[in-house]
Amino acid sequence: MKPNELLDPSDTFVHRHIGPRDPDIAAMLATIGADSLDALVDQAIPSAIRAAAPVDIGPARGEAELLAALKAEASKNKVFRSHIGMGYYDCIVPGVIQRNILENPGWYTQYTPYQAEIAQGRMEALVNFQTMVADLTGLPLANASLLDEGTAAAEAMAMSLNVARGKKKGFFVSADCHPQTIAVVRTRAIPLGIELHVGDVADIDFAGMDLFGVLVQYPDTWGHLGDHEALATACHDNKALLTVATDLLALAVLRPPGEFGADIAVGSSQRFGVPMGFGGPHAGFLSTHDKHARKMPGRIIGVSKDADGAPAYRLALQTREQHIRRDKATSNICTAQVLLAVMAGMYGVYHGPEGVTRIARRVHAMTKLTAAGLQELGHDVGDGPFFDTLTVRLNGCTADAVHAAAHARSINLRVIDDARVGIALDETTQRSHVDDLFDVFRAAAGGDAGVCTDRLAGSVDSSFSKQFQRTSSFMTHDVFRVYRSEHEMLRYIFRLQNKDLSLVHSMIPLGSCTMKLNGTSEMVPVTWPEFGGLHPFAPLDQTEGYQYLFRTLEGWLAEITGLPAVSLQPNAGSQGEYAGLLAIRGVHLANGHTERDVCLIPVSAHGTNPASAVYAGFRVVAVTCDDLGNIDLDDLEAKAAEHADRLGALMVTYPSTHGVFEESIQRICDVVHQHGGRVYVDGANMNAQVGLCRPGDYGADVIHLNLHKTFCIPHGGGGPGMGPICATEELRPHLPGHPVTGMDHGGNTGPVSAAPYGSPSILPISWVYIALMGTEGLKKATQVAILNANYMATRLKDHYDIVYTGVGGRVAHEFILDCRGFKAQAGITVDDIAKRLMDFGFHAPTMSWPVTGTLMIEPTESESREELDRLVDALIAIRAEIQAIADGDADREDNALRHAPHTAESVTGDVWDHAYSRQQAAWPLPWVRERKFWPAVRRVDNAYGDRNLMCTCVPMSDYA
Secondary structure, rough: OOOOOOOOOOOEEEHHOOOOOOOHHHHHHHHHHHOOOOHHHHHHHHHHOOOOOOOOOOOOOOOOOHHHHHHHHHHEEEEEEEEOEEEEEEOOOOOOHHHHHHOOOHHHOOOOOOOOHHHHHHHHHHHHHHHHHHHHHOOOOOOOOOHHHHHHHHHHHHHHHHHHOOOOOOEEEEOOOOHHHHHHHHHHOOOOOOOOEEEEHHHOOOHHOOEEEEEEEEEEOOOOOOOHHHHHHHHHHOOOOOEEEEEEHHOOOEOOOOHHOOEEEEOOOOOOOOOHHHHHHOOOEEEHHHHHHHHOOOEEOOOOOOOOOOEEEEOOOOOOHHHHHHHHOOOOOOOOOOOHHHHHHHHHHHHHHHHHHHHHHHHHHHHHHHHHHHHHOOOEEEEEEEEEEEEEEOOOOHHHHHHHHHHHOOOEEEEEOEEEEEEEEOOOOHHHHHHHHHHHHHHHHOOOOOOOOOHHHHHHHOOOOOOOEOOOOOOHHHHOOOOOOOHHHHHHHHHHHHOEOOOOOOOOOOOOOOOOOOOOHHHHHHOOOHHHHHOOOOOHHHHHHHHHHHHHHHHHHHHHHHEEEEEEEOOOHHHHHHHHHHHHHHHHHOOOOOOOOEEEEEOOOHHHHHHHHHOOOEEEEEEOOOOOOOOOOHHHHHHHHOOOOEEEEEEOOOOOOOOOOOHHHHHHHHHHOOOEEEEEHHHHHHHHHHHHHHHHOOOOEEEEEOOOOOOOOOOOOOOOOOOEEEEEEHHHHOOOOOOOOEEEEOOOOOOOOOOOOOHHHHHHHHHHHHHOOOHHHHHHHHHHHHHHHHHHHHHOOOOOOOOOOOOOOOOOOOEEEOOOOOEEEEEEEEOHOOOOOOOOOOOOEEEEEEEEOOEEEEOOOOOHHHHHHHHHHHHHHHHHHHHHHOOOOOOOOOOOOOOOOOHHHHHHOOOOOOOOOOHHHOOOOHHHHHHHHOOOOOOOOOHHHHHHOOOOOOOHHHHH
16 A cells, blocks of 8 residues: 555545456456556557657546535536526426436436337437427427527528528528527538528518528517518518527417428427526427428437337437438438437426416516516516517616616626616516516616515416417327326336436447446536526626636646647537537638638548538548558548648548557648648547547647547437537637627637537536546546457457457457348348347447448446456357358247347247247346346337338327
8 A cells, every 4th residue: 555545535436437347457458468558558559649748637536525626616606596588598497307317327328219129218208309399389390309599590591501402592590589599500601601691581682682591589589579470471482491499488378480381490498497507408409391301400209110010219211311421411410419308308298288388378477577567667678579588678777787786686687788688587487586676677776666566466468469379289199198296207207218228227339439437426516506507698707616617627628639729619529520620611711721621531430520521611522441441541642632722621530430540640640731731530539549649749630529428428318418629729719709708719710509618517527527537547447448349359359350450459449340241141130130139138339330231349448347248248149149040050030130129028928939939039148137128119110110200299099
């Protein structure tokens, strides 16, 4: 024992995060033939790219001590009552949803539902969300969420352009939309060559502006309700689409956009039971008509049937379309906001249509009450209809005086100008809060008491005129009516949870997706009110705790990557790709190189890379790979020389998507730099680099980091994610800005997300992880991630061919199993292997990417040796089953792989007419019995679902 070691904290975290114990590590090293972790790393990673100096994060810390320190910093945030609005509202998170979904690893550690049979619960919850959005907006088809309201509006613009087939280039945005939405749309429009017009919709000239679409806000950012029916007609007469940014709660009482002619509706579901969180994460939404289904961005959950004909959910239409269509994809979106969409949908289930309507009517009544009192105090609130927001033109006082009086009472109002302030009310508003507002305005004007809610309440009329009043029903499906008691709601949540495989059951070994431990201590701060209760546009002096978090996290990420300029704004990996490329494009434009629009991308790249490049204004040129999976240097040099005058960027993933450290990475970067380009590194595989090598040292100009992979933010069933970027000083001026908060790095790059810091309420997860691990812990985590992958590859290499290895015969943190020969030998595909793994209680590795007919496995450092061995044993057993088919010892059609997965109902039914036993079907290895996870349905028919597209709740009778 070292001197004074007994004085160190007893609750350090490194040995909790890293799965294999030290004796296991020694045994695993012996298995693969390496003397030590350092020796293994020397064999796997080229010495030329190893970090010149150790990454310095500081020592590992104890969990209790660290949480106490973070709590002290969080307490420096001042959580004022927010009446700012602008699309962000305080709300009441039902306790049954917060405790059992938001804080429940059975929900937040699930992966994207690509394997439908073991994701039925989450997909049912998403269908509830889709149904709720479709019903409230009056448009029949909704997706399973987008990143936020601003990016949803930008996606709607791109979708409208696709529907118009690019024949027109003009898009009109009402100046009465939320300013952050306008800014995000403007950022998106510029590289796509869209001419953006912002102004009064009365000034629209369809022909002169060559418009393919129009965006309006309903209710608008000032609170006003506009009648857009005539505008919708004009749009359609001129072959343009009308997009309406709207508020789901308001639509419980207001005429929905689909009923007055809107083609697309977008917005945020945040106020349906999701904390403000200083801006996110929140589930954006987009709904439209069925005819636009194949142009719709994001994911859609659809209803199909399984092998027994029972209803079953699955991803519809766009499943991983980026990997198929690449630069022709309808969107670069790879993640959504599943966890938050589930929460919002469950909020709808919990309250039902009557409850949601009552909340909406109450909010509107409170707003009418506030308006009446302010008018009596002599202020002008306008004479137009409104829902929950007032723009108050002041009389007898200044805006500064009103804000000062409000702040003295711990209240934030919207800052507009010297003569106006904004007030938004929400679900949490009480009559006493309205009285506080009256006191604020009285104090600002030096007036006397007299106005109070008790006297005004009886005279408030909360109805709407006929043109705005909702008359249609919504959320009529049984799911929104039967779970009203908390007991039934709790059982429903857990019934769905039990249909989903997550990290609470077994490892999820998806290559390139890094499904690792999300430690409980990392998750605890997410629901602290000091982080969850802030509005994203709260005054800077109220956010000191968040500013500390941002500064320290940015510093650590800069240290880890060797790139000093950091933006935390991108709220998904795809957004990080997009923001990084915008920064590169910004440098070229600033240097007068408007012609540099070529982006070189290896054919092995993530599918989102080409889509992001197109969205950032680049033209994609593919670079081939050699037989070992490395970038073909000859082809790269030829393409760089060919496009030297126009070369803007290279996008490269490191380690490669084939799971190896390419020795030529420095040469690759040099070639691009010599021809005037910049290098973008996709950070999806940063889990193999942290503490060992730094992208900035070997030539990267910008990298995005998937905090939901390497840095422990959980995947949440397909979101939330965070994709901050780290860049060189040259690129710093071109990081995303934000007009509402005045965030400006000196360049002209606008925001890529609606909130200045993307989804800041989940950043404490990565902060706590990095702080708990410290310098040595982060390095060891990376070493063990590489060890675990090589250990599994060594145990499997006699049963499956490993497609790619590095020069030293080692893989990085992931590896690819070749399954391509099984089709000819036994009629077995990777789909069959994936479904069969469910019978062993495992999620499949990444299928058919980056090489068709293969499985890519990433075990991560968090998995114990015992768990690695279980997955290896399952894969070896499956290989034996394949061999039995090939040898004629098992039927080529009637075998356990072709009929997998097997449900409890199928195994225990009265009839069993298969050539293999029930035992082999359900309990193929001894340890499966004690930890059996039963798939909820049998194999899902995806093609049937796409031929018969249904993306809202099916009648309960279909489940009989």
